[in-house]
Every structure is written in C-alpha cells, then in structure tokens.
Amino acid sequence: MTKSKLKIIPLGGLSEIGKNMMVLEYENDIIIIDVGLMFPEEEMMGIDLVIPDISYLQDKKDKIRGIIITHGHEDHIGAIPYILPQLNVPVYSTKLTNGLISVKLKEQKALASADLRVVPTGGKVTLGKFRVEFLPVCHSIPDAAGFIINTPVGTIVHSGDFKVDYTPIGGKPTDLSRLAQVSRQGVLLLLSDSTYAELPGYTPSERAVGETFDRVIAEAPGRVIIATFSSLISRVQQIIDAAEKHSRRVCVVGHNMVEIVRMALDLGYLKASPKTLVRIEEMKKIPHDRIVFVTTGTQGEPTSALVRMANRDHRHLQVIPGDTVVISATPIPGNEAVVARTIDNLFKQGAQVLYNNIAPVHVHGHASQEELKLLLNIVKPKFFLPIHGEYRHLCLHAKLAQSVGIPKNNTFVMEDGDVLELDSNNAKITGRIPSSNVYVDGLSVGNIDNVVLRDRQMLARDGIVIVIIAINRQTGKLVGKPDIVSRGFIDPQDSSDLLEKSRELVMQVLDHSGVRPAEWSFVNAKVRDTLYKFYYEQTKRHPMILPFMVKV
Amino acid sequence: MTKSKLKIIPLGGLSEIGKNMMVLEYENDIIIIDVGLMFPEEEMMGIDLVIPDISYLQDKKDKIRGIIITHGHEDHIGAIPYILPQLNVPVYSTKLTNGLISVKLKEQKALASADLRVVPTGGKVTLGKFRVEFLPVCHSIPDAAGFIINTPVGTIVHSGDFKVDYTPIGGKPTDLSRLAQVSRQGVLLLLSDSTYAELPGYTPSERAVGETFDRVIAEAPGRVIIATFSSLISRVQQIIDAAEKHSRRVCVVGHNMVEIVRMALDLGYLKASPKTLVRIEEMKKIPHDRIVFVTTGTQGEPTSALVRMANRDHRHLQVIPGDTVVISATPIPGNEAVVARTIDNLFKQGAQVLYNNIAPVHVHGHASQEELKLLLNIVKPKFFLPIHGEYRHLCLHAKLAQSVGIPKNNTFVMEDGDVLELDSNNAKITGRIPSSNVYVDGLSVGNIDNVVLRDRQMLARDGIVIVIIAINRQTGKLVGKPDIVSRGFIDPQDSSDLLEKSRELVMQVLDHSGVRPAEWSFVNAKVRDTLYKFYYEQTKRHPMILPFMVKV
Numbered sequence A, B: 001m002t003k004s005k006l007k008i009i010p011l012g013g014l015s016e017i018g019k020n021m022m023v024l025e026y027e028n029d030i031i032i033i034d035v036g037l038m039f040p041e042e043e044m045m046g047i048d049l050v051i052p053d054i055s056y057l058q059d060k061k062d063k064i065r066g067i068i069i070t071h072g073h074e075d076h077i078g079a080i081p082y083i084l085p086q087l088n089v090p091v092y093s094t095k096l097t098n099g100l101i102s103v104k105l106k107e108q109k110a111l112a113s114a115d116l117r118v119v120p121t122g123g124k125v126t127l128g129k130f131r132v133e134f135l136p137v138c139h140s141i142p143d144a145a146g147f148i149i150n151t152p153v154g155t156i157v158h159s160g161d162f163k164v165d166y167t168p169i170g171g172k173p174t175d176l177s178r179l180a181q182v183s184r185q186g187v188l189l190l191l192s193d194s195t196y197a198e199l200p201g202y203t204p205s206e207r208a209v210g211e212t213f214d215r216v217i218a219e220a221p222g223r224v225i226i227a228t229f230s231s232l233i234s235r236v237q238q239i240i241d242a243a244e245k246h247s248r249r250v251c252v253v254g255h256n257m258v259e260i261v262r263m264a265l266d267l268g269y270l271k272a273s274p275k276t277l278v279r280i281e282e283m284k285k286i287p288h289d290r291i292v293f294v295t296t297g298t299q300g301e302p303t304s305a306l307v308r309m310a311n312r313d314h315r316h317l318q319v320i321p322g323d324t325v326v327i328s329a330t331p332i333p334g335n336e337a338v339v340a341r342t343i344d345n346l347f348k349q350g351a352q353v354l355y356n357n358i359a360p361v362h363v364h365g366h367a368s369q370e371e372l373k374l375l376l377n378i379v380k381p382k383f384f385l386p387i388h389g390e391y392r393h394l395c396l397h398a399k400l401a402q403s404v405g406i407p408k409n410n411t412f413v414m415e416d417g418d419v420l421e422l423d424s425n426n427a428k429i430t431g432r433i434p435s436s437n438v439y440v441d442g443l444s445v446g447n448i449d450n451v452v453l454r455d456r457q458m459l460a461r462d463g464i465v466i467v468i469i470a471i472n473r474q475t476g477k478l479v480g481k482p483d484i485v486s487r488g489f490i491d492p493q494d495s496s497d498l499l500e501k502s503r504e505l506v507m508q509v510l511d512h513s514g515v516r517p518a519e520w521s522f523v524n525a526k527v528r529d530t531l532y533k534f535y536y537e538q539t540k541r542h543p544m545i546l547p548f549m550v551k552v
Helices: A055-063 A080-087 A095-107 A176-184 A207-219 A233-245 A255-267 A280-285 A305-310 A336-348 A369-379 A391-403 A450-462 A496-511 A517-539 B055-063 B080-087 B095-107 B176-184 B207-219 B233-245 B255-266 B280-285 B305-310 B336-348 B369-379 B391-403 B450-462 B496-511 B517-539
Strands: A006-012 A021-026 A029-033 A049-051 A064-068 A091-093 A116-118 A124-127 A130-136 A145-151 A154-158 A187-193 A224-227 A249-252 A291-295 A324-327 A352-354 A381-387 A418-422 A427-432 A438-441 A464-471 A483-487 A544-551 B006-012 B021-026 B029-033 B049-051 B064-068 B091-093 B116-118 B124-127 B130-136 B145-151 B154-158 B187-193 B224-227 B249-252 B291-295 B324-327 B352-354 B381-387 B418-422 B427-432 B438-441 B464-471 B483-487 B544-551
Touching: A021 A055, A021 A145, A029 A055, A029 A130, A055 A064, A064 A080, A064 A124, A064 A130, A080 A095, A091 A095, A095 A116, A095 A255, A145 A176, A154 A176, A154 A381, A176 A369, A187 A369, A207 A224, A207 A233, A207 A324, A224 A305, A233 A249, A233 A255, A233 A291, A249 A255, A249 A280, A255 A291, A305 A336, A324 A336, A336 A352, A336 B391, A369 A381, A369 A391, A381 A391, A391 B336, A450 A544, A450 B450, A464 A496, A464 A517, A464 B464, A464 B544, A483 A496, A483 B544, A496 A517, A517 A544, A544 B464, A544 B483, B021 B055, B021 B145, B029 B055, B029 B130, B055 B064, B064 B080, B064 B124, B064 B130, B080 B095, B091 B095, B095 B116, B095 B255, B145 B176, B154 B176, B154 B381, B176 B369, B187 B369, B207 B224, B207 B233, B207 B324, B224 B305, B233 B249, B233 B255, B233 B291, B249 B255, B249 B280, B255 B291, B305 B336, B324 B336, B336 B352, B369 B381, B369 B391, B381 B391, B450 B544, B464 B496, B464 B517, B483 B496, B496 B517, B517 B544
Parallel strands: A029 A064, A064 A091, A091 A116, A154 A187, A187 A381, A224 A291, A224 A324, A249 A291, A324 A352, A464 A544, B029 B064, B064 B091, B091 B116, B154 B187, B187 B381, B224 B291, B224 B324, B249 B291, B324 B352, B464 B544
Antiparallel strands: A006 A021, A006 A418, A021 A029, A049 A438, A124 A130, A130 A145, A145 A154, A418 A427, A464 A483, B006 B021, B006 B418, B021 B029, B049 B438, B124 B130, B130 B145, B145 B154, B418 B427, B464 B483
C-alpha cells in the first residue's frame, strides 16, 4: 500500500508580492493559510484589487477544514470578504487579527455569516489530520503568528511574516526556543518569509523608530504630523508614548485609522492615558507645540488625509510653515513617484518633512539575511520552501539556505499554482494547477477579463475615434457625411483638418458601391484599416477605431 | 541711472526631475544653459516625451547669443532636436557632448541646419555680455562641464551635474583649484546640483564598480551579460578593461549602445584592443566563459535587449542557466516595478542576477552631502540657488547651504518659471513667467492638451460606453432601440443583461415625447446622467458615456 502524499499549493504570494494564500491537502483534508489581496500594478488599468484564484478549490469545498491566518495585514487577510462567502469555513486567528478581520467583514456587511474563532498565541487547533500550533512571531503588527503543523508525513514550520526583534513594542518576540524544541524532534519542511532576503545583516528593532519620534517631538517648534500604516499599531503606540512624554495631545485623523485605533484600544493592544487622545474638533483650542497628529497616506493614496493636506484639500487640516511632517514608512514598490510628489508638495507648504531617505523614521517588519539564516539553523528542516516574496527574493533565500547546508535538491523555488508533493522522505514539484489573477473592479469580482484590460490600455495610450456611418436601408448607399468624434486622441480644435480629411477618406472607401448588410463586417474592417494607417502616418498614434453603421 | 539687473529663469529642471533648461538674461543678451527632456510620468497617458516650454523666448529670439550645454545626458540635451530648429542659435559644448548631440540630431534629420561648436574643457566663449568658461567637472559621462560665467553684475558658478571623484575613469576630476581661484575674486551666485542632496557622506568613486566587474567576470562560470546606460561610457570602459584582463571578448548589443560605443571609440573616449570587440554574429564560435555582452535595458524598457532576453523574445540572445546578468544601474524613480519584473524573469530563465540591492554594481554620478558642502565652502558664493532636483532636494540643499553659513535670505528655492533678479548686491524672486510641460506624442509636439490627457485617464480607468440613438427626422421620435457598445468597461458577454437594461433606460428617457433638434443637448445630458447613475449603482464604475443622435 502506497502511503498518501501531502500536497502544498501556493495560490498566491510567490511570483507576485501580496495576495498570500496557500493550500495544504492530505487525503480528504484541506487547510488554507492566509487569504490576502494585492494592490493592482500599473498596467492593470482601473482595477481596484487583485485576489487569489480559488478555482482549484471549487469542487473540494467539503474537504476544507478551516482557514488559518498568520496576521492582520491586507496581503494576508484582505481577500477574506471576497473568498470566505464562497467557502464558508471557520477562520482561526489570534485576537487582534480576528479584530481586524471583523472590521473588514463588517465594512462589507459579511460579518454575521462568518465563523471566526480566536486562538491564543501558543494555542493549538486540530483540523482533520492537521494539528496546528499558533507560534508567536514578531512582525510589524502585534499578535502575529507562525505555525507548527503536525501532518501525517511530518512536521511543517511556517514562519508567517517575521523578524527577530528582542525588544518589540506591544508584541512578543519570535519564540525561538519553542522552535528549537520542535526542531529536536525533526522538521520535515520549513516555509519561511523571503520579503527581505536581499538585505544583509539584521533588521533593527522597532524601538529605533521610537527614539526618532522622541527626538522629533521634543525638538519640533510647532505641530507634528506623523503618517504611518493604520495597521502599524506598535508605531501608533510609540507616537502616543513620545507625545505623552513631551506633554502633547494626540489626534488621530482619517476614517480607517480611527476605526483601527478604537478597536486596538478596546482589545488592549494600544494604551493611552485618557486625556491624551482628542478629537479633531477639539484641536483648535490647543497650542501648536502641544499637538501630534497621527494619520495615513504614506503611500500617496489620493484620498488619504496626508495627500489631501499636501494638496491643500483637507477639510480640517492645513499644513503651515512651522509644521513637522514625518512619513514613517517606505514606499511600496510602484508607489515611489506618488510618494515623492506628496513630499514635494508638503515642502511647498513650508513644512519640514522627514522621510525614510533622510531620517530613521521607519524600520520594516521582515527578517534580513542573518535572521533568515538563524531561523534555518534553529529549525534545521529536511526540505525548504521560501515563501512571501517575489521570484528574485525566493531565489536569493534558496541560496541562503544552501549556504547554511540545505542541499540544493531539497530547496524548492515555486511559483503560484505549482504543486509540491511530500512524504516523510521525498519532496517533488509534481505539477501545476491553474492560478491566475482574479480582478476586483468596483462591485465586480472576477469578470474583468484580459480583453477589457487590453482595451483600457489601448484607450489610455492613444484614445478612441468613433465613426458613425448612415446607410440608406434600400440602396445601401451612404447618407450624408460620416460623423467622426474622438476622445483622448488629439485636441479636436487643433485638428479639425485631420478629422475632416478622415471623413473624406471614409467616404471614398464607401463610395464606389452600395453596402449590402452581408458586407458590413468587410466594410467595417476596411474603414478601420484605412483610418488606422492614415492616423498613424499623420500623428504616429494608434487610437482605437470604432465604426458604426446606422441604417436609415 | 538704475543699473540693469540679471534675470535667471529656470524653464525646467527644478520642480520636476529632468528637462533641464535655464535662461540668463541681461539687457539685450540671453544665453541658455541645457535643453533637456523628461520621460513622462505614469498619469501622462500615451505621452512619449516632455520638453520645456519656451514661450517666454518666442519674441526674444534675436537676443539669444547661444546655448551652452553641461553634458550629454538626455535630461540636458534631449530636447535640442525639438527646440533648436525654433531658436536657430549656436550650441556650444565639449567634444563628446557635441558628438552625442550630433547623433541625436542626425536621427531626427536636423543635423545639417544646426550650428554646433566644440569648446575644449577649460575653454572660454564670449556670448554678448556673458563670458563663459567651461569648467571640467566629474560626472557619470566623460567631458562634463560646469560653467564660470562672468556677467556685468558679478561672477556666477554653475556646477552642472557633478561629483567629486579623485580617481575617475576616462574623465577629469572636478577642477576644485580653478574654483578656489575664482572664489578669491568673489562669486556672486552659485547654482549647484541637488540630485543627491538627500544622501549623507561622499559618493564612491566610479572605480568601485570596476572592482565588482573584475570579480564577477573572473568568477563567472559562463557568459556574463552586463546592462548599463549607453551614455555611461566610463562603465563600458571598465567592462572592456575587466574583459581584457580575463581574456574575454566583448560584444555590444542594441542599436543605441552600438552607435554610442562607435562614436566614443572614434573620438578616443573609449579604448579597446582591436581583437576585443566582436559582432553578435561571431559570438557563436566563442566559448561561453570567454564572452561578455554589454547592453541596455536597465530601466526595464520594453524594447531593450535585456528585457527581450528576460522575456525569451530576443532574436540572437537567449538567457540560459549558467549565465550571469549584471544590472549596473539603479531604477529611475517610477521604473522600480518594471525593473523588478525584469530581474524576476531573468531569474526564471536560470540566470544568476546581480543588481544594486545585492551587489556593488553601480555608483551614481552626483555629489552627496559632504561634496555639496565642499563645493559651497570652496566657492563661497554670496547667493545660492540649488538646481537639478525635485523640490524636496532643493529644500534639503538649501538647508545644507545654510548649515555652512549662507544666510537663509540669500538662498533661493525656486520652481520652474520663477524669475530671480540679481545685481551685485541684491537678489530677489520678482515674478513668474508661464512655464508648463510641453508634451511630445508621436509626431505632435505641444498640441496634446490637458483635456486629451484627462480623457485618456478616464478611458483608462473605466472605459467607454457609446450610445447610438436614431431619431425620426420629422417626428423627433426614437426609431428602433438605441444601440449601446462598450470598450474597456465590462465584459460584454457576462453583462448582456446590464447593457440590455441600459438600452431600456435610454428608451424611457426619450419616450414620453419627440426630441426637437434644439433639445438635443438637453437630451444628451439626460441620457448621460441616467446611464452614469445606473452603471455606478450596478458596477461602481464610471465609464465615459458618449451618446450620438442620428436623424433618420
């Protein structure tokens, strides 16, 4: 009798950053780790969000024993509102993560039907043949977890997103001694965070940022405005601590930030003296050198409070000379240009701006190379699967693993949809399941296909030309001149000649004989080709050309 | 009698990176420093290039005594083919810069009519009341110059793009002793490069990259493919040197790179033994460990050789396991995401990829903070104007100047179009001239206005819906059902219901009475509003809606 194999299938999070989601399948049991989203890349025009493709799970829903979540960041929980209603299984997470998932489901009016279960860090749950222990790990959000998963083929360690911070703020250090204990019984497979596999050395402690805040708030002549991620609760705590030390009040600005701060205070993840936090309406009475604002907008999001302030477009807050603005984050790849513009605009208002290029205002939440090697050395896995990173990060992490003694053949650099099959002795990539991007655009999930995106790209590049051709129903002959209208192509006022000439061209194409209905698609193609060539010759642009025939 | 003032007007290069161009005007004499271009930002949909707005010069052409160019990078010479034919004045530059301008004008078939004049570094030209000395400065291209400009109100020093590299490759160190000499006679105004005003310390010597190349080429098991900027001639020299040392041949790939290498060899700015350089057709005979390829594509440009290789789309070159690829550049802000994708794709082909995050494969060509302070200390100007940078860089550079003793009131952070007026005692920003972006899109220069760009942005986000309404010419009543077609909005196959419903909505809007021609614009607006609301309710998207009425 052949023993069954364990399948590990990343549905997201490997070849592209974000939208982390992974399937573990053994016989009739499936568990899912994380259900994250990704923000769209530049060429995904008009797309709001990207979520994992769960078509592999469609006919296996009754096998799914539960979803386990590492921590409450968007790239790990963001797709839950879209995917949970389709799967309808329990979601296991730690207390703060559970709070963040609840906020998210409430916004989408999907909280009532969700089965959310809190697991304490260090706690265990049994899901079919999987026994999952929630291991405390340190990351840039409290209550983050890794997993020690007992499976019929052996023990798997999943790092979650982690760093090794011995002096974390409001969280627990990564539990290395528990891992050492597990390691002594043998670990079959380690899955470990590759986000910062490029970075040599050790990641500094979150505490380093607190020292900067303390100095900035002590020295600022006027108001201090600090922008950070709303989920970076430890960062908010350090702002509150520094403000209290220097007798300043703290005002939280921005809907999402207010929601999360309230929840974190309720759950005990944030601590503030009752007098510290004030609402924005009360700020007018307080002198400028007694105020700290906390807000979002570090990624240059157009509707965020910080960007509105930078553009003199915020209802309550105007940046003025004497203000000190701190951007306590680094731009997520792709956002560099909009973040830079926000900084420029803040400088133009006369603010003093501190950002990561010029001051130690941010440390990130992921392990650097020495920490990654430390984890590999403690866990000593037989097989190694780098996760959470783009392809180059996975390759570099695999090389690190090889440098500490994991054989090259035991290291697997996978892409989304690859299937890794394991038993207690062997591991092998055996196939690939379909796994593409599912786009969320407005209310629509998934039915944005590539044709729509290609059209948007074409429209964005050179615009559109619409040609209305009236044809006599009986004779098939052209009635009047064709009507030609453009949008996003050329300035119509400067180019009436060009449009007039193209009307004549269309008339020539149609002129010599009448058009019978059967010939319409032929004539349509001919009009398109003629105009395509003509416009390219005249302008070196390729607008989309859309002819319509109206029978008169 | 009031003495005349000198006007200094940046037409580009201050509030946005690139397209450097500056006007110096005294009575009846104008000189122009640099005529650069900028590559478009993300939201400038479909735009190829951005060049400075010279409307200020339109009625002053007879005053312009000449254009002086600091060095041969795109952001300093790139707009010459578009602007020189309008101004028709001599262009003064050093030998290599002149060669690069010639290559550029030749491509645009504008070389014959241009009056290009070579000035040796250290040489002087008199242009009306301005006497300009070309000062050798060190930058990431040989033959770069700064300027010492004698004017009737005092001496001006313009740094060009510079760094302080005591061991440059194929260029001269920045001539600090000449500056010290000038400084003793008093400098009225310093204009200095702010690009890296964020960076503490000193910029490393270009030689540091040579050491990396030497090590990489010595250790590589197979082919080495190095991508860099084609204008980075010193980098190409270092590749040739390292290849020759380790008995490898060098093959230059890519049209632009081949052109520039040929020109640099001809002018003596590149040196190679006759056997070193081979053509791509000859490479098949040479063993893999005896080859180095040099190419472009460090910015992820879709048609570049490197990106084609990464996508398995190059005619001659396929990346294979065993190859070592070196990306000897950093991404220009805004290009980070495409560069990252190129690196990922190269890793997927099995190459070993070295790039700036993980290896010392690039140093930049601009002064860091300590070098900027050094220049300020040597030149000791009365007034200071930071140039070449985005607004935040100018602010930080101004603060650096204040830290070495320039009074705050003598420091000017300007934006494009600001007018600085100077005499020998005073300097003041006195006004602002119109200065906007001029867009080059295909063959068209300048007649892309903001309406066209806004349309493209709208089309890119949610696409377009076209409504064709046939109206009886006599009765004004609707004939048949309206025709509705969308592009880039939703997948029509999934959404025939939605489109069908919107046809009925349009019929309801038009139903109750006939439409008289005078009412058409009213009906048009009503159709648009109705559909706008309906589509937003149904999809949370806002496509552009374009109704047409055809009279039947």
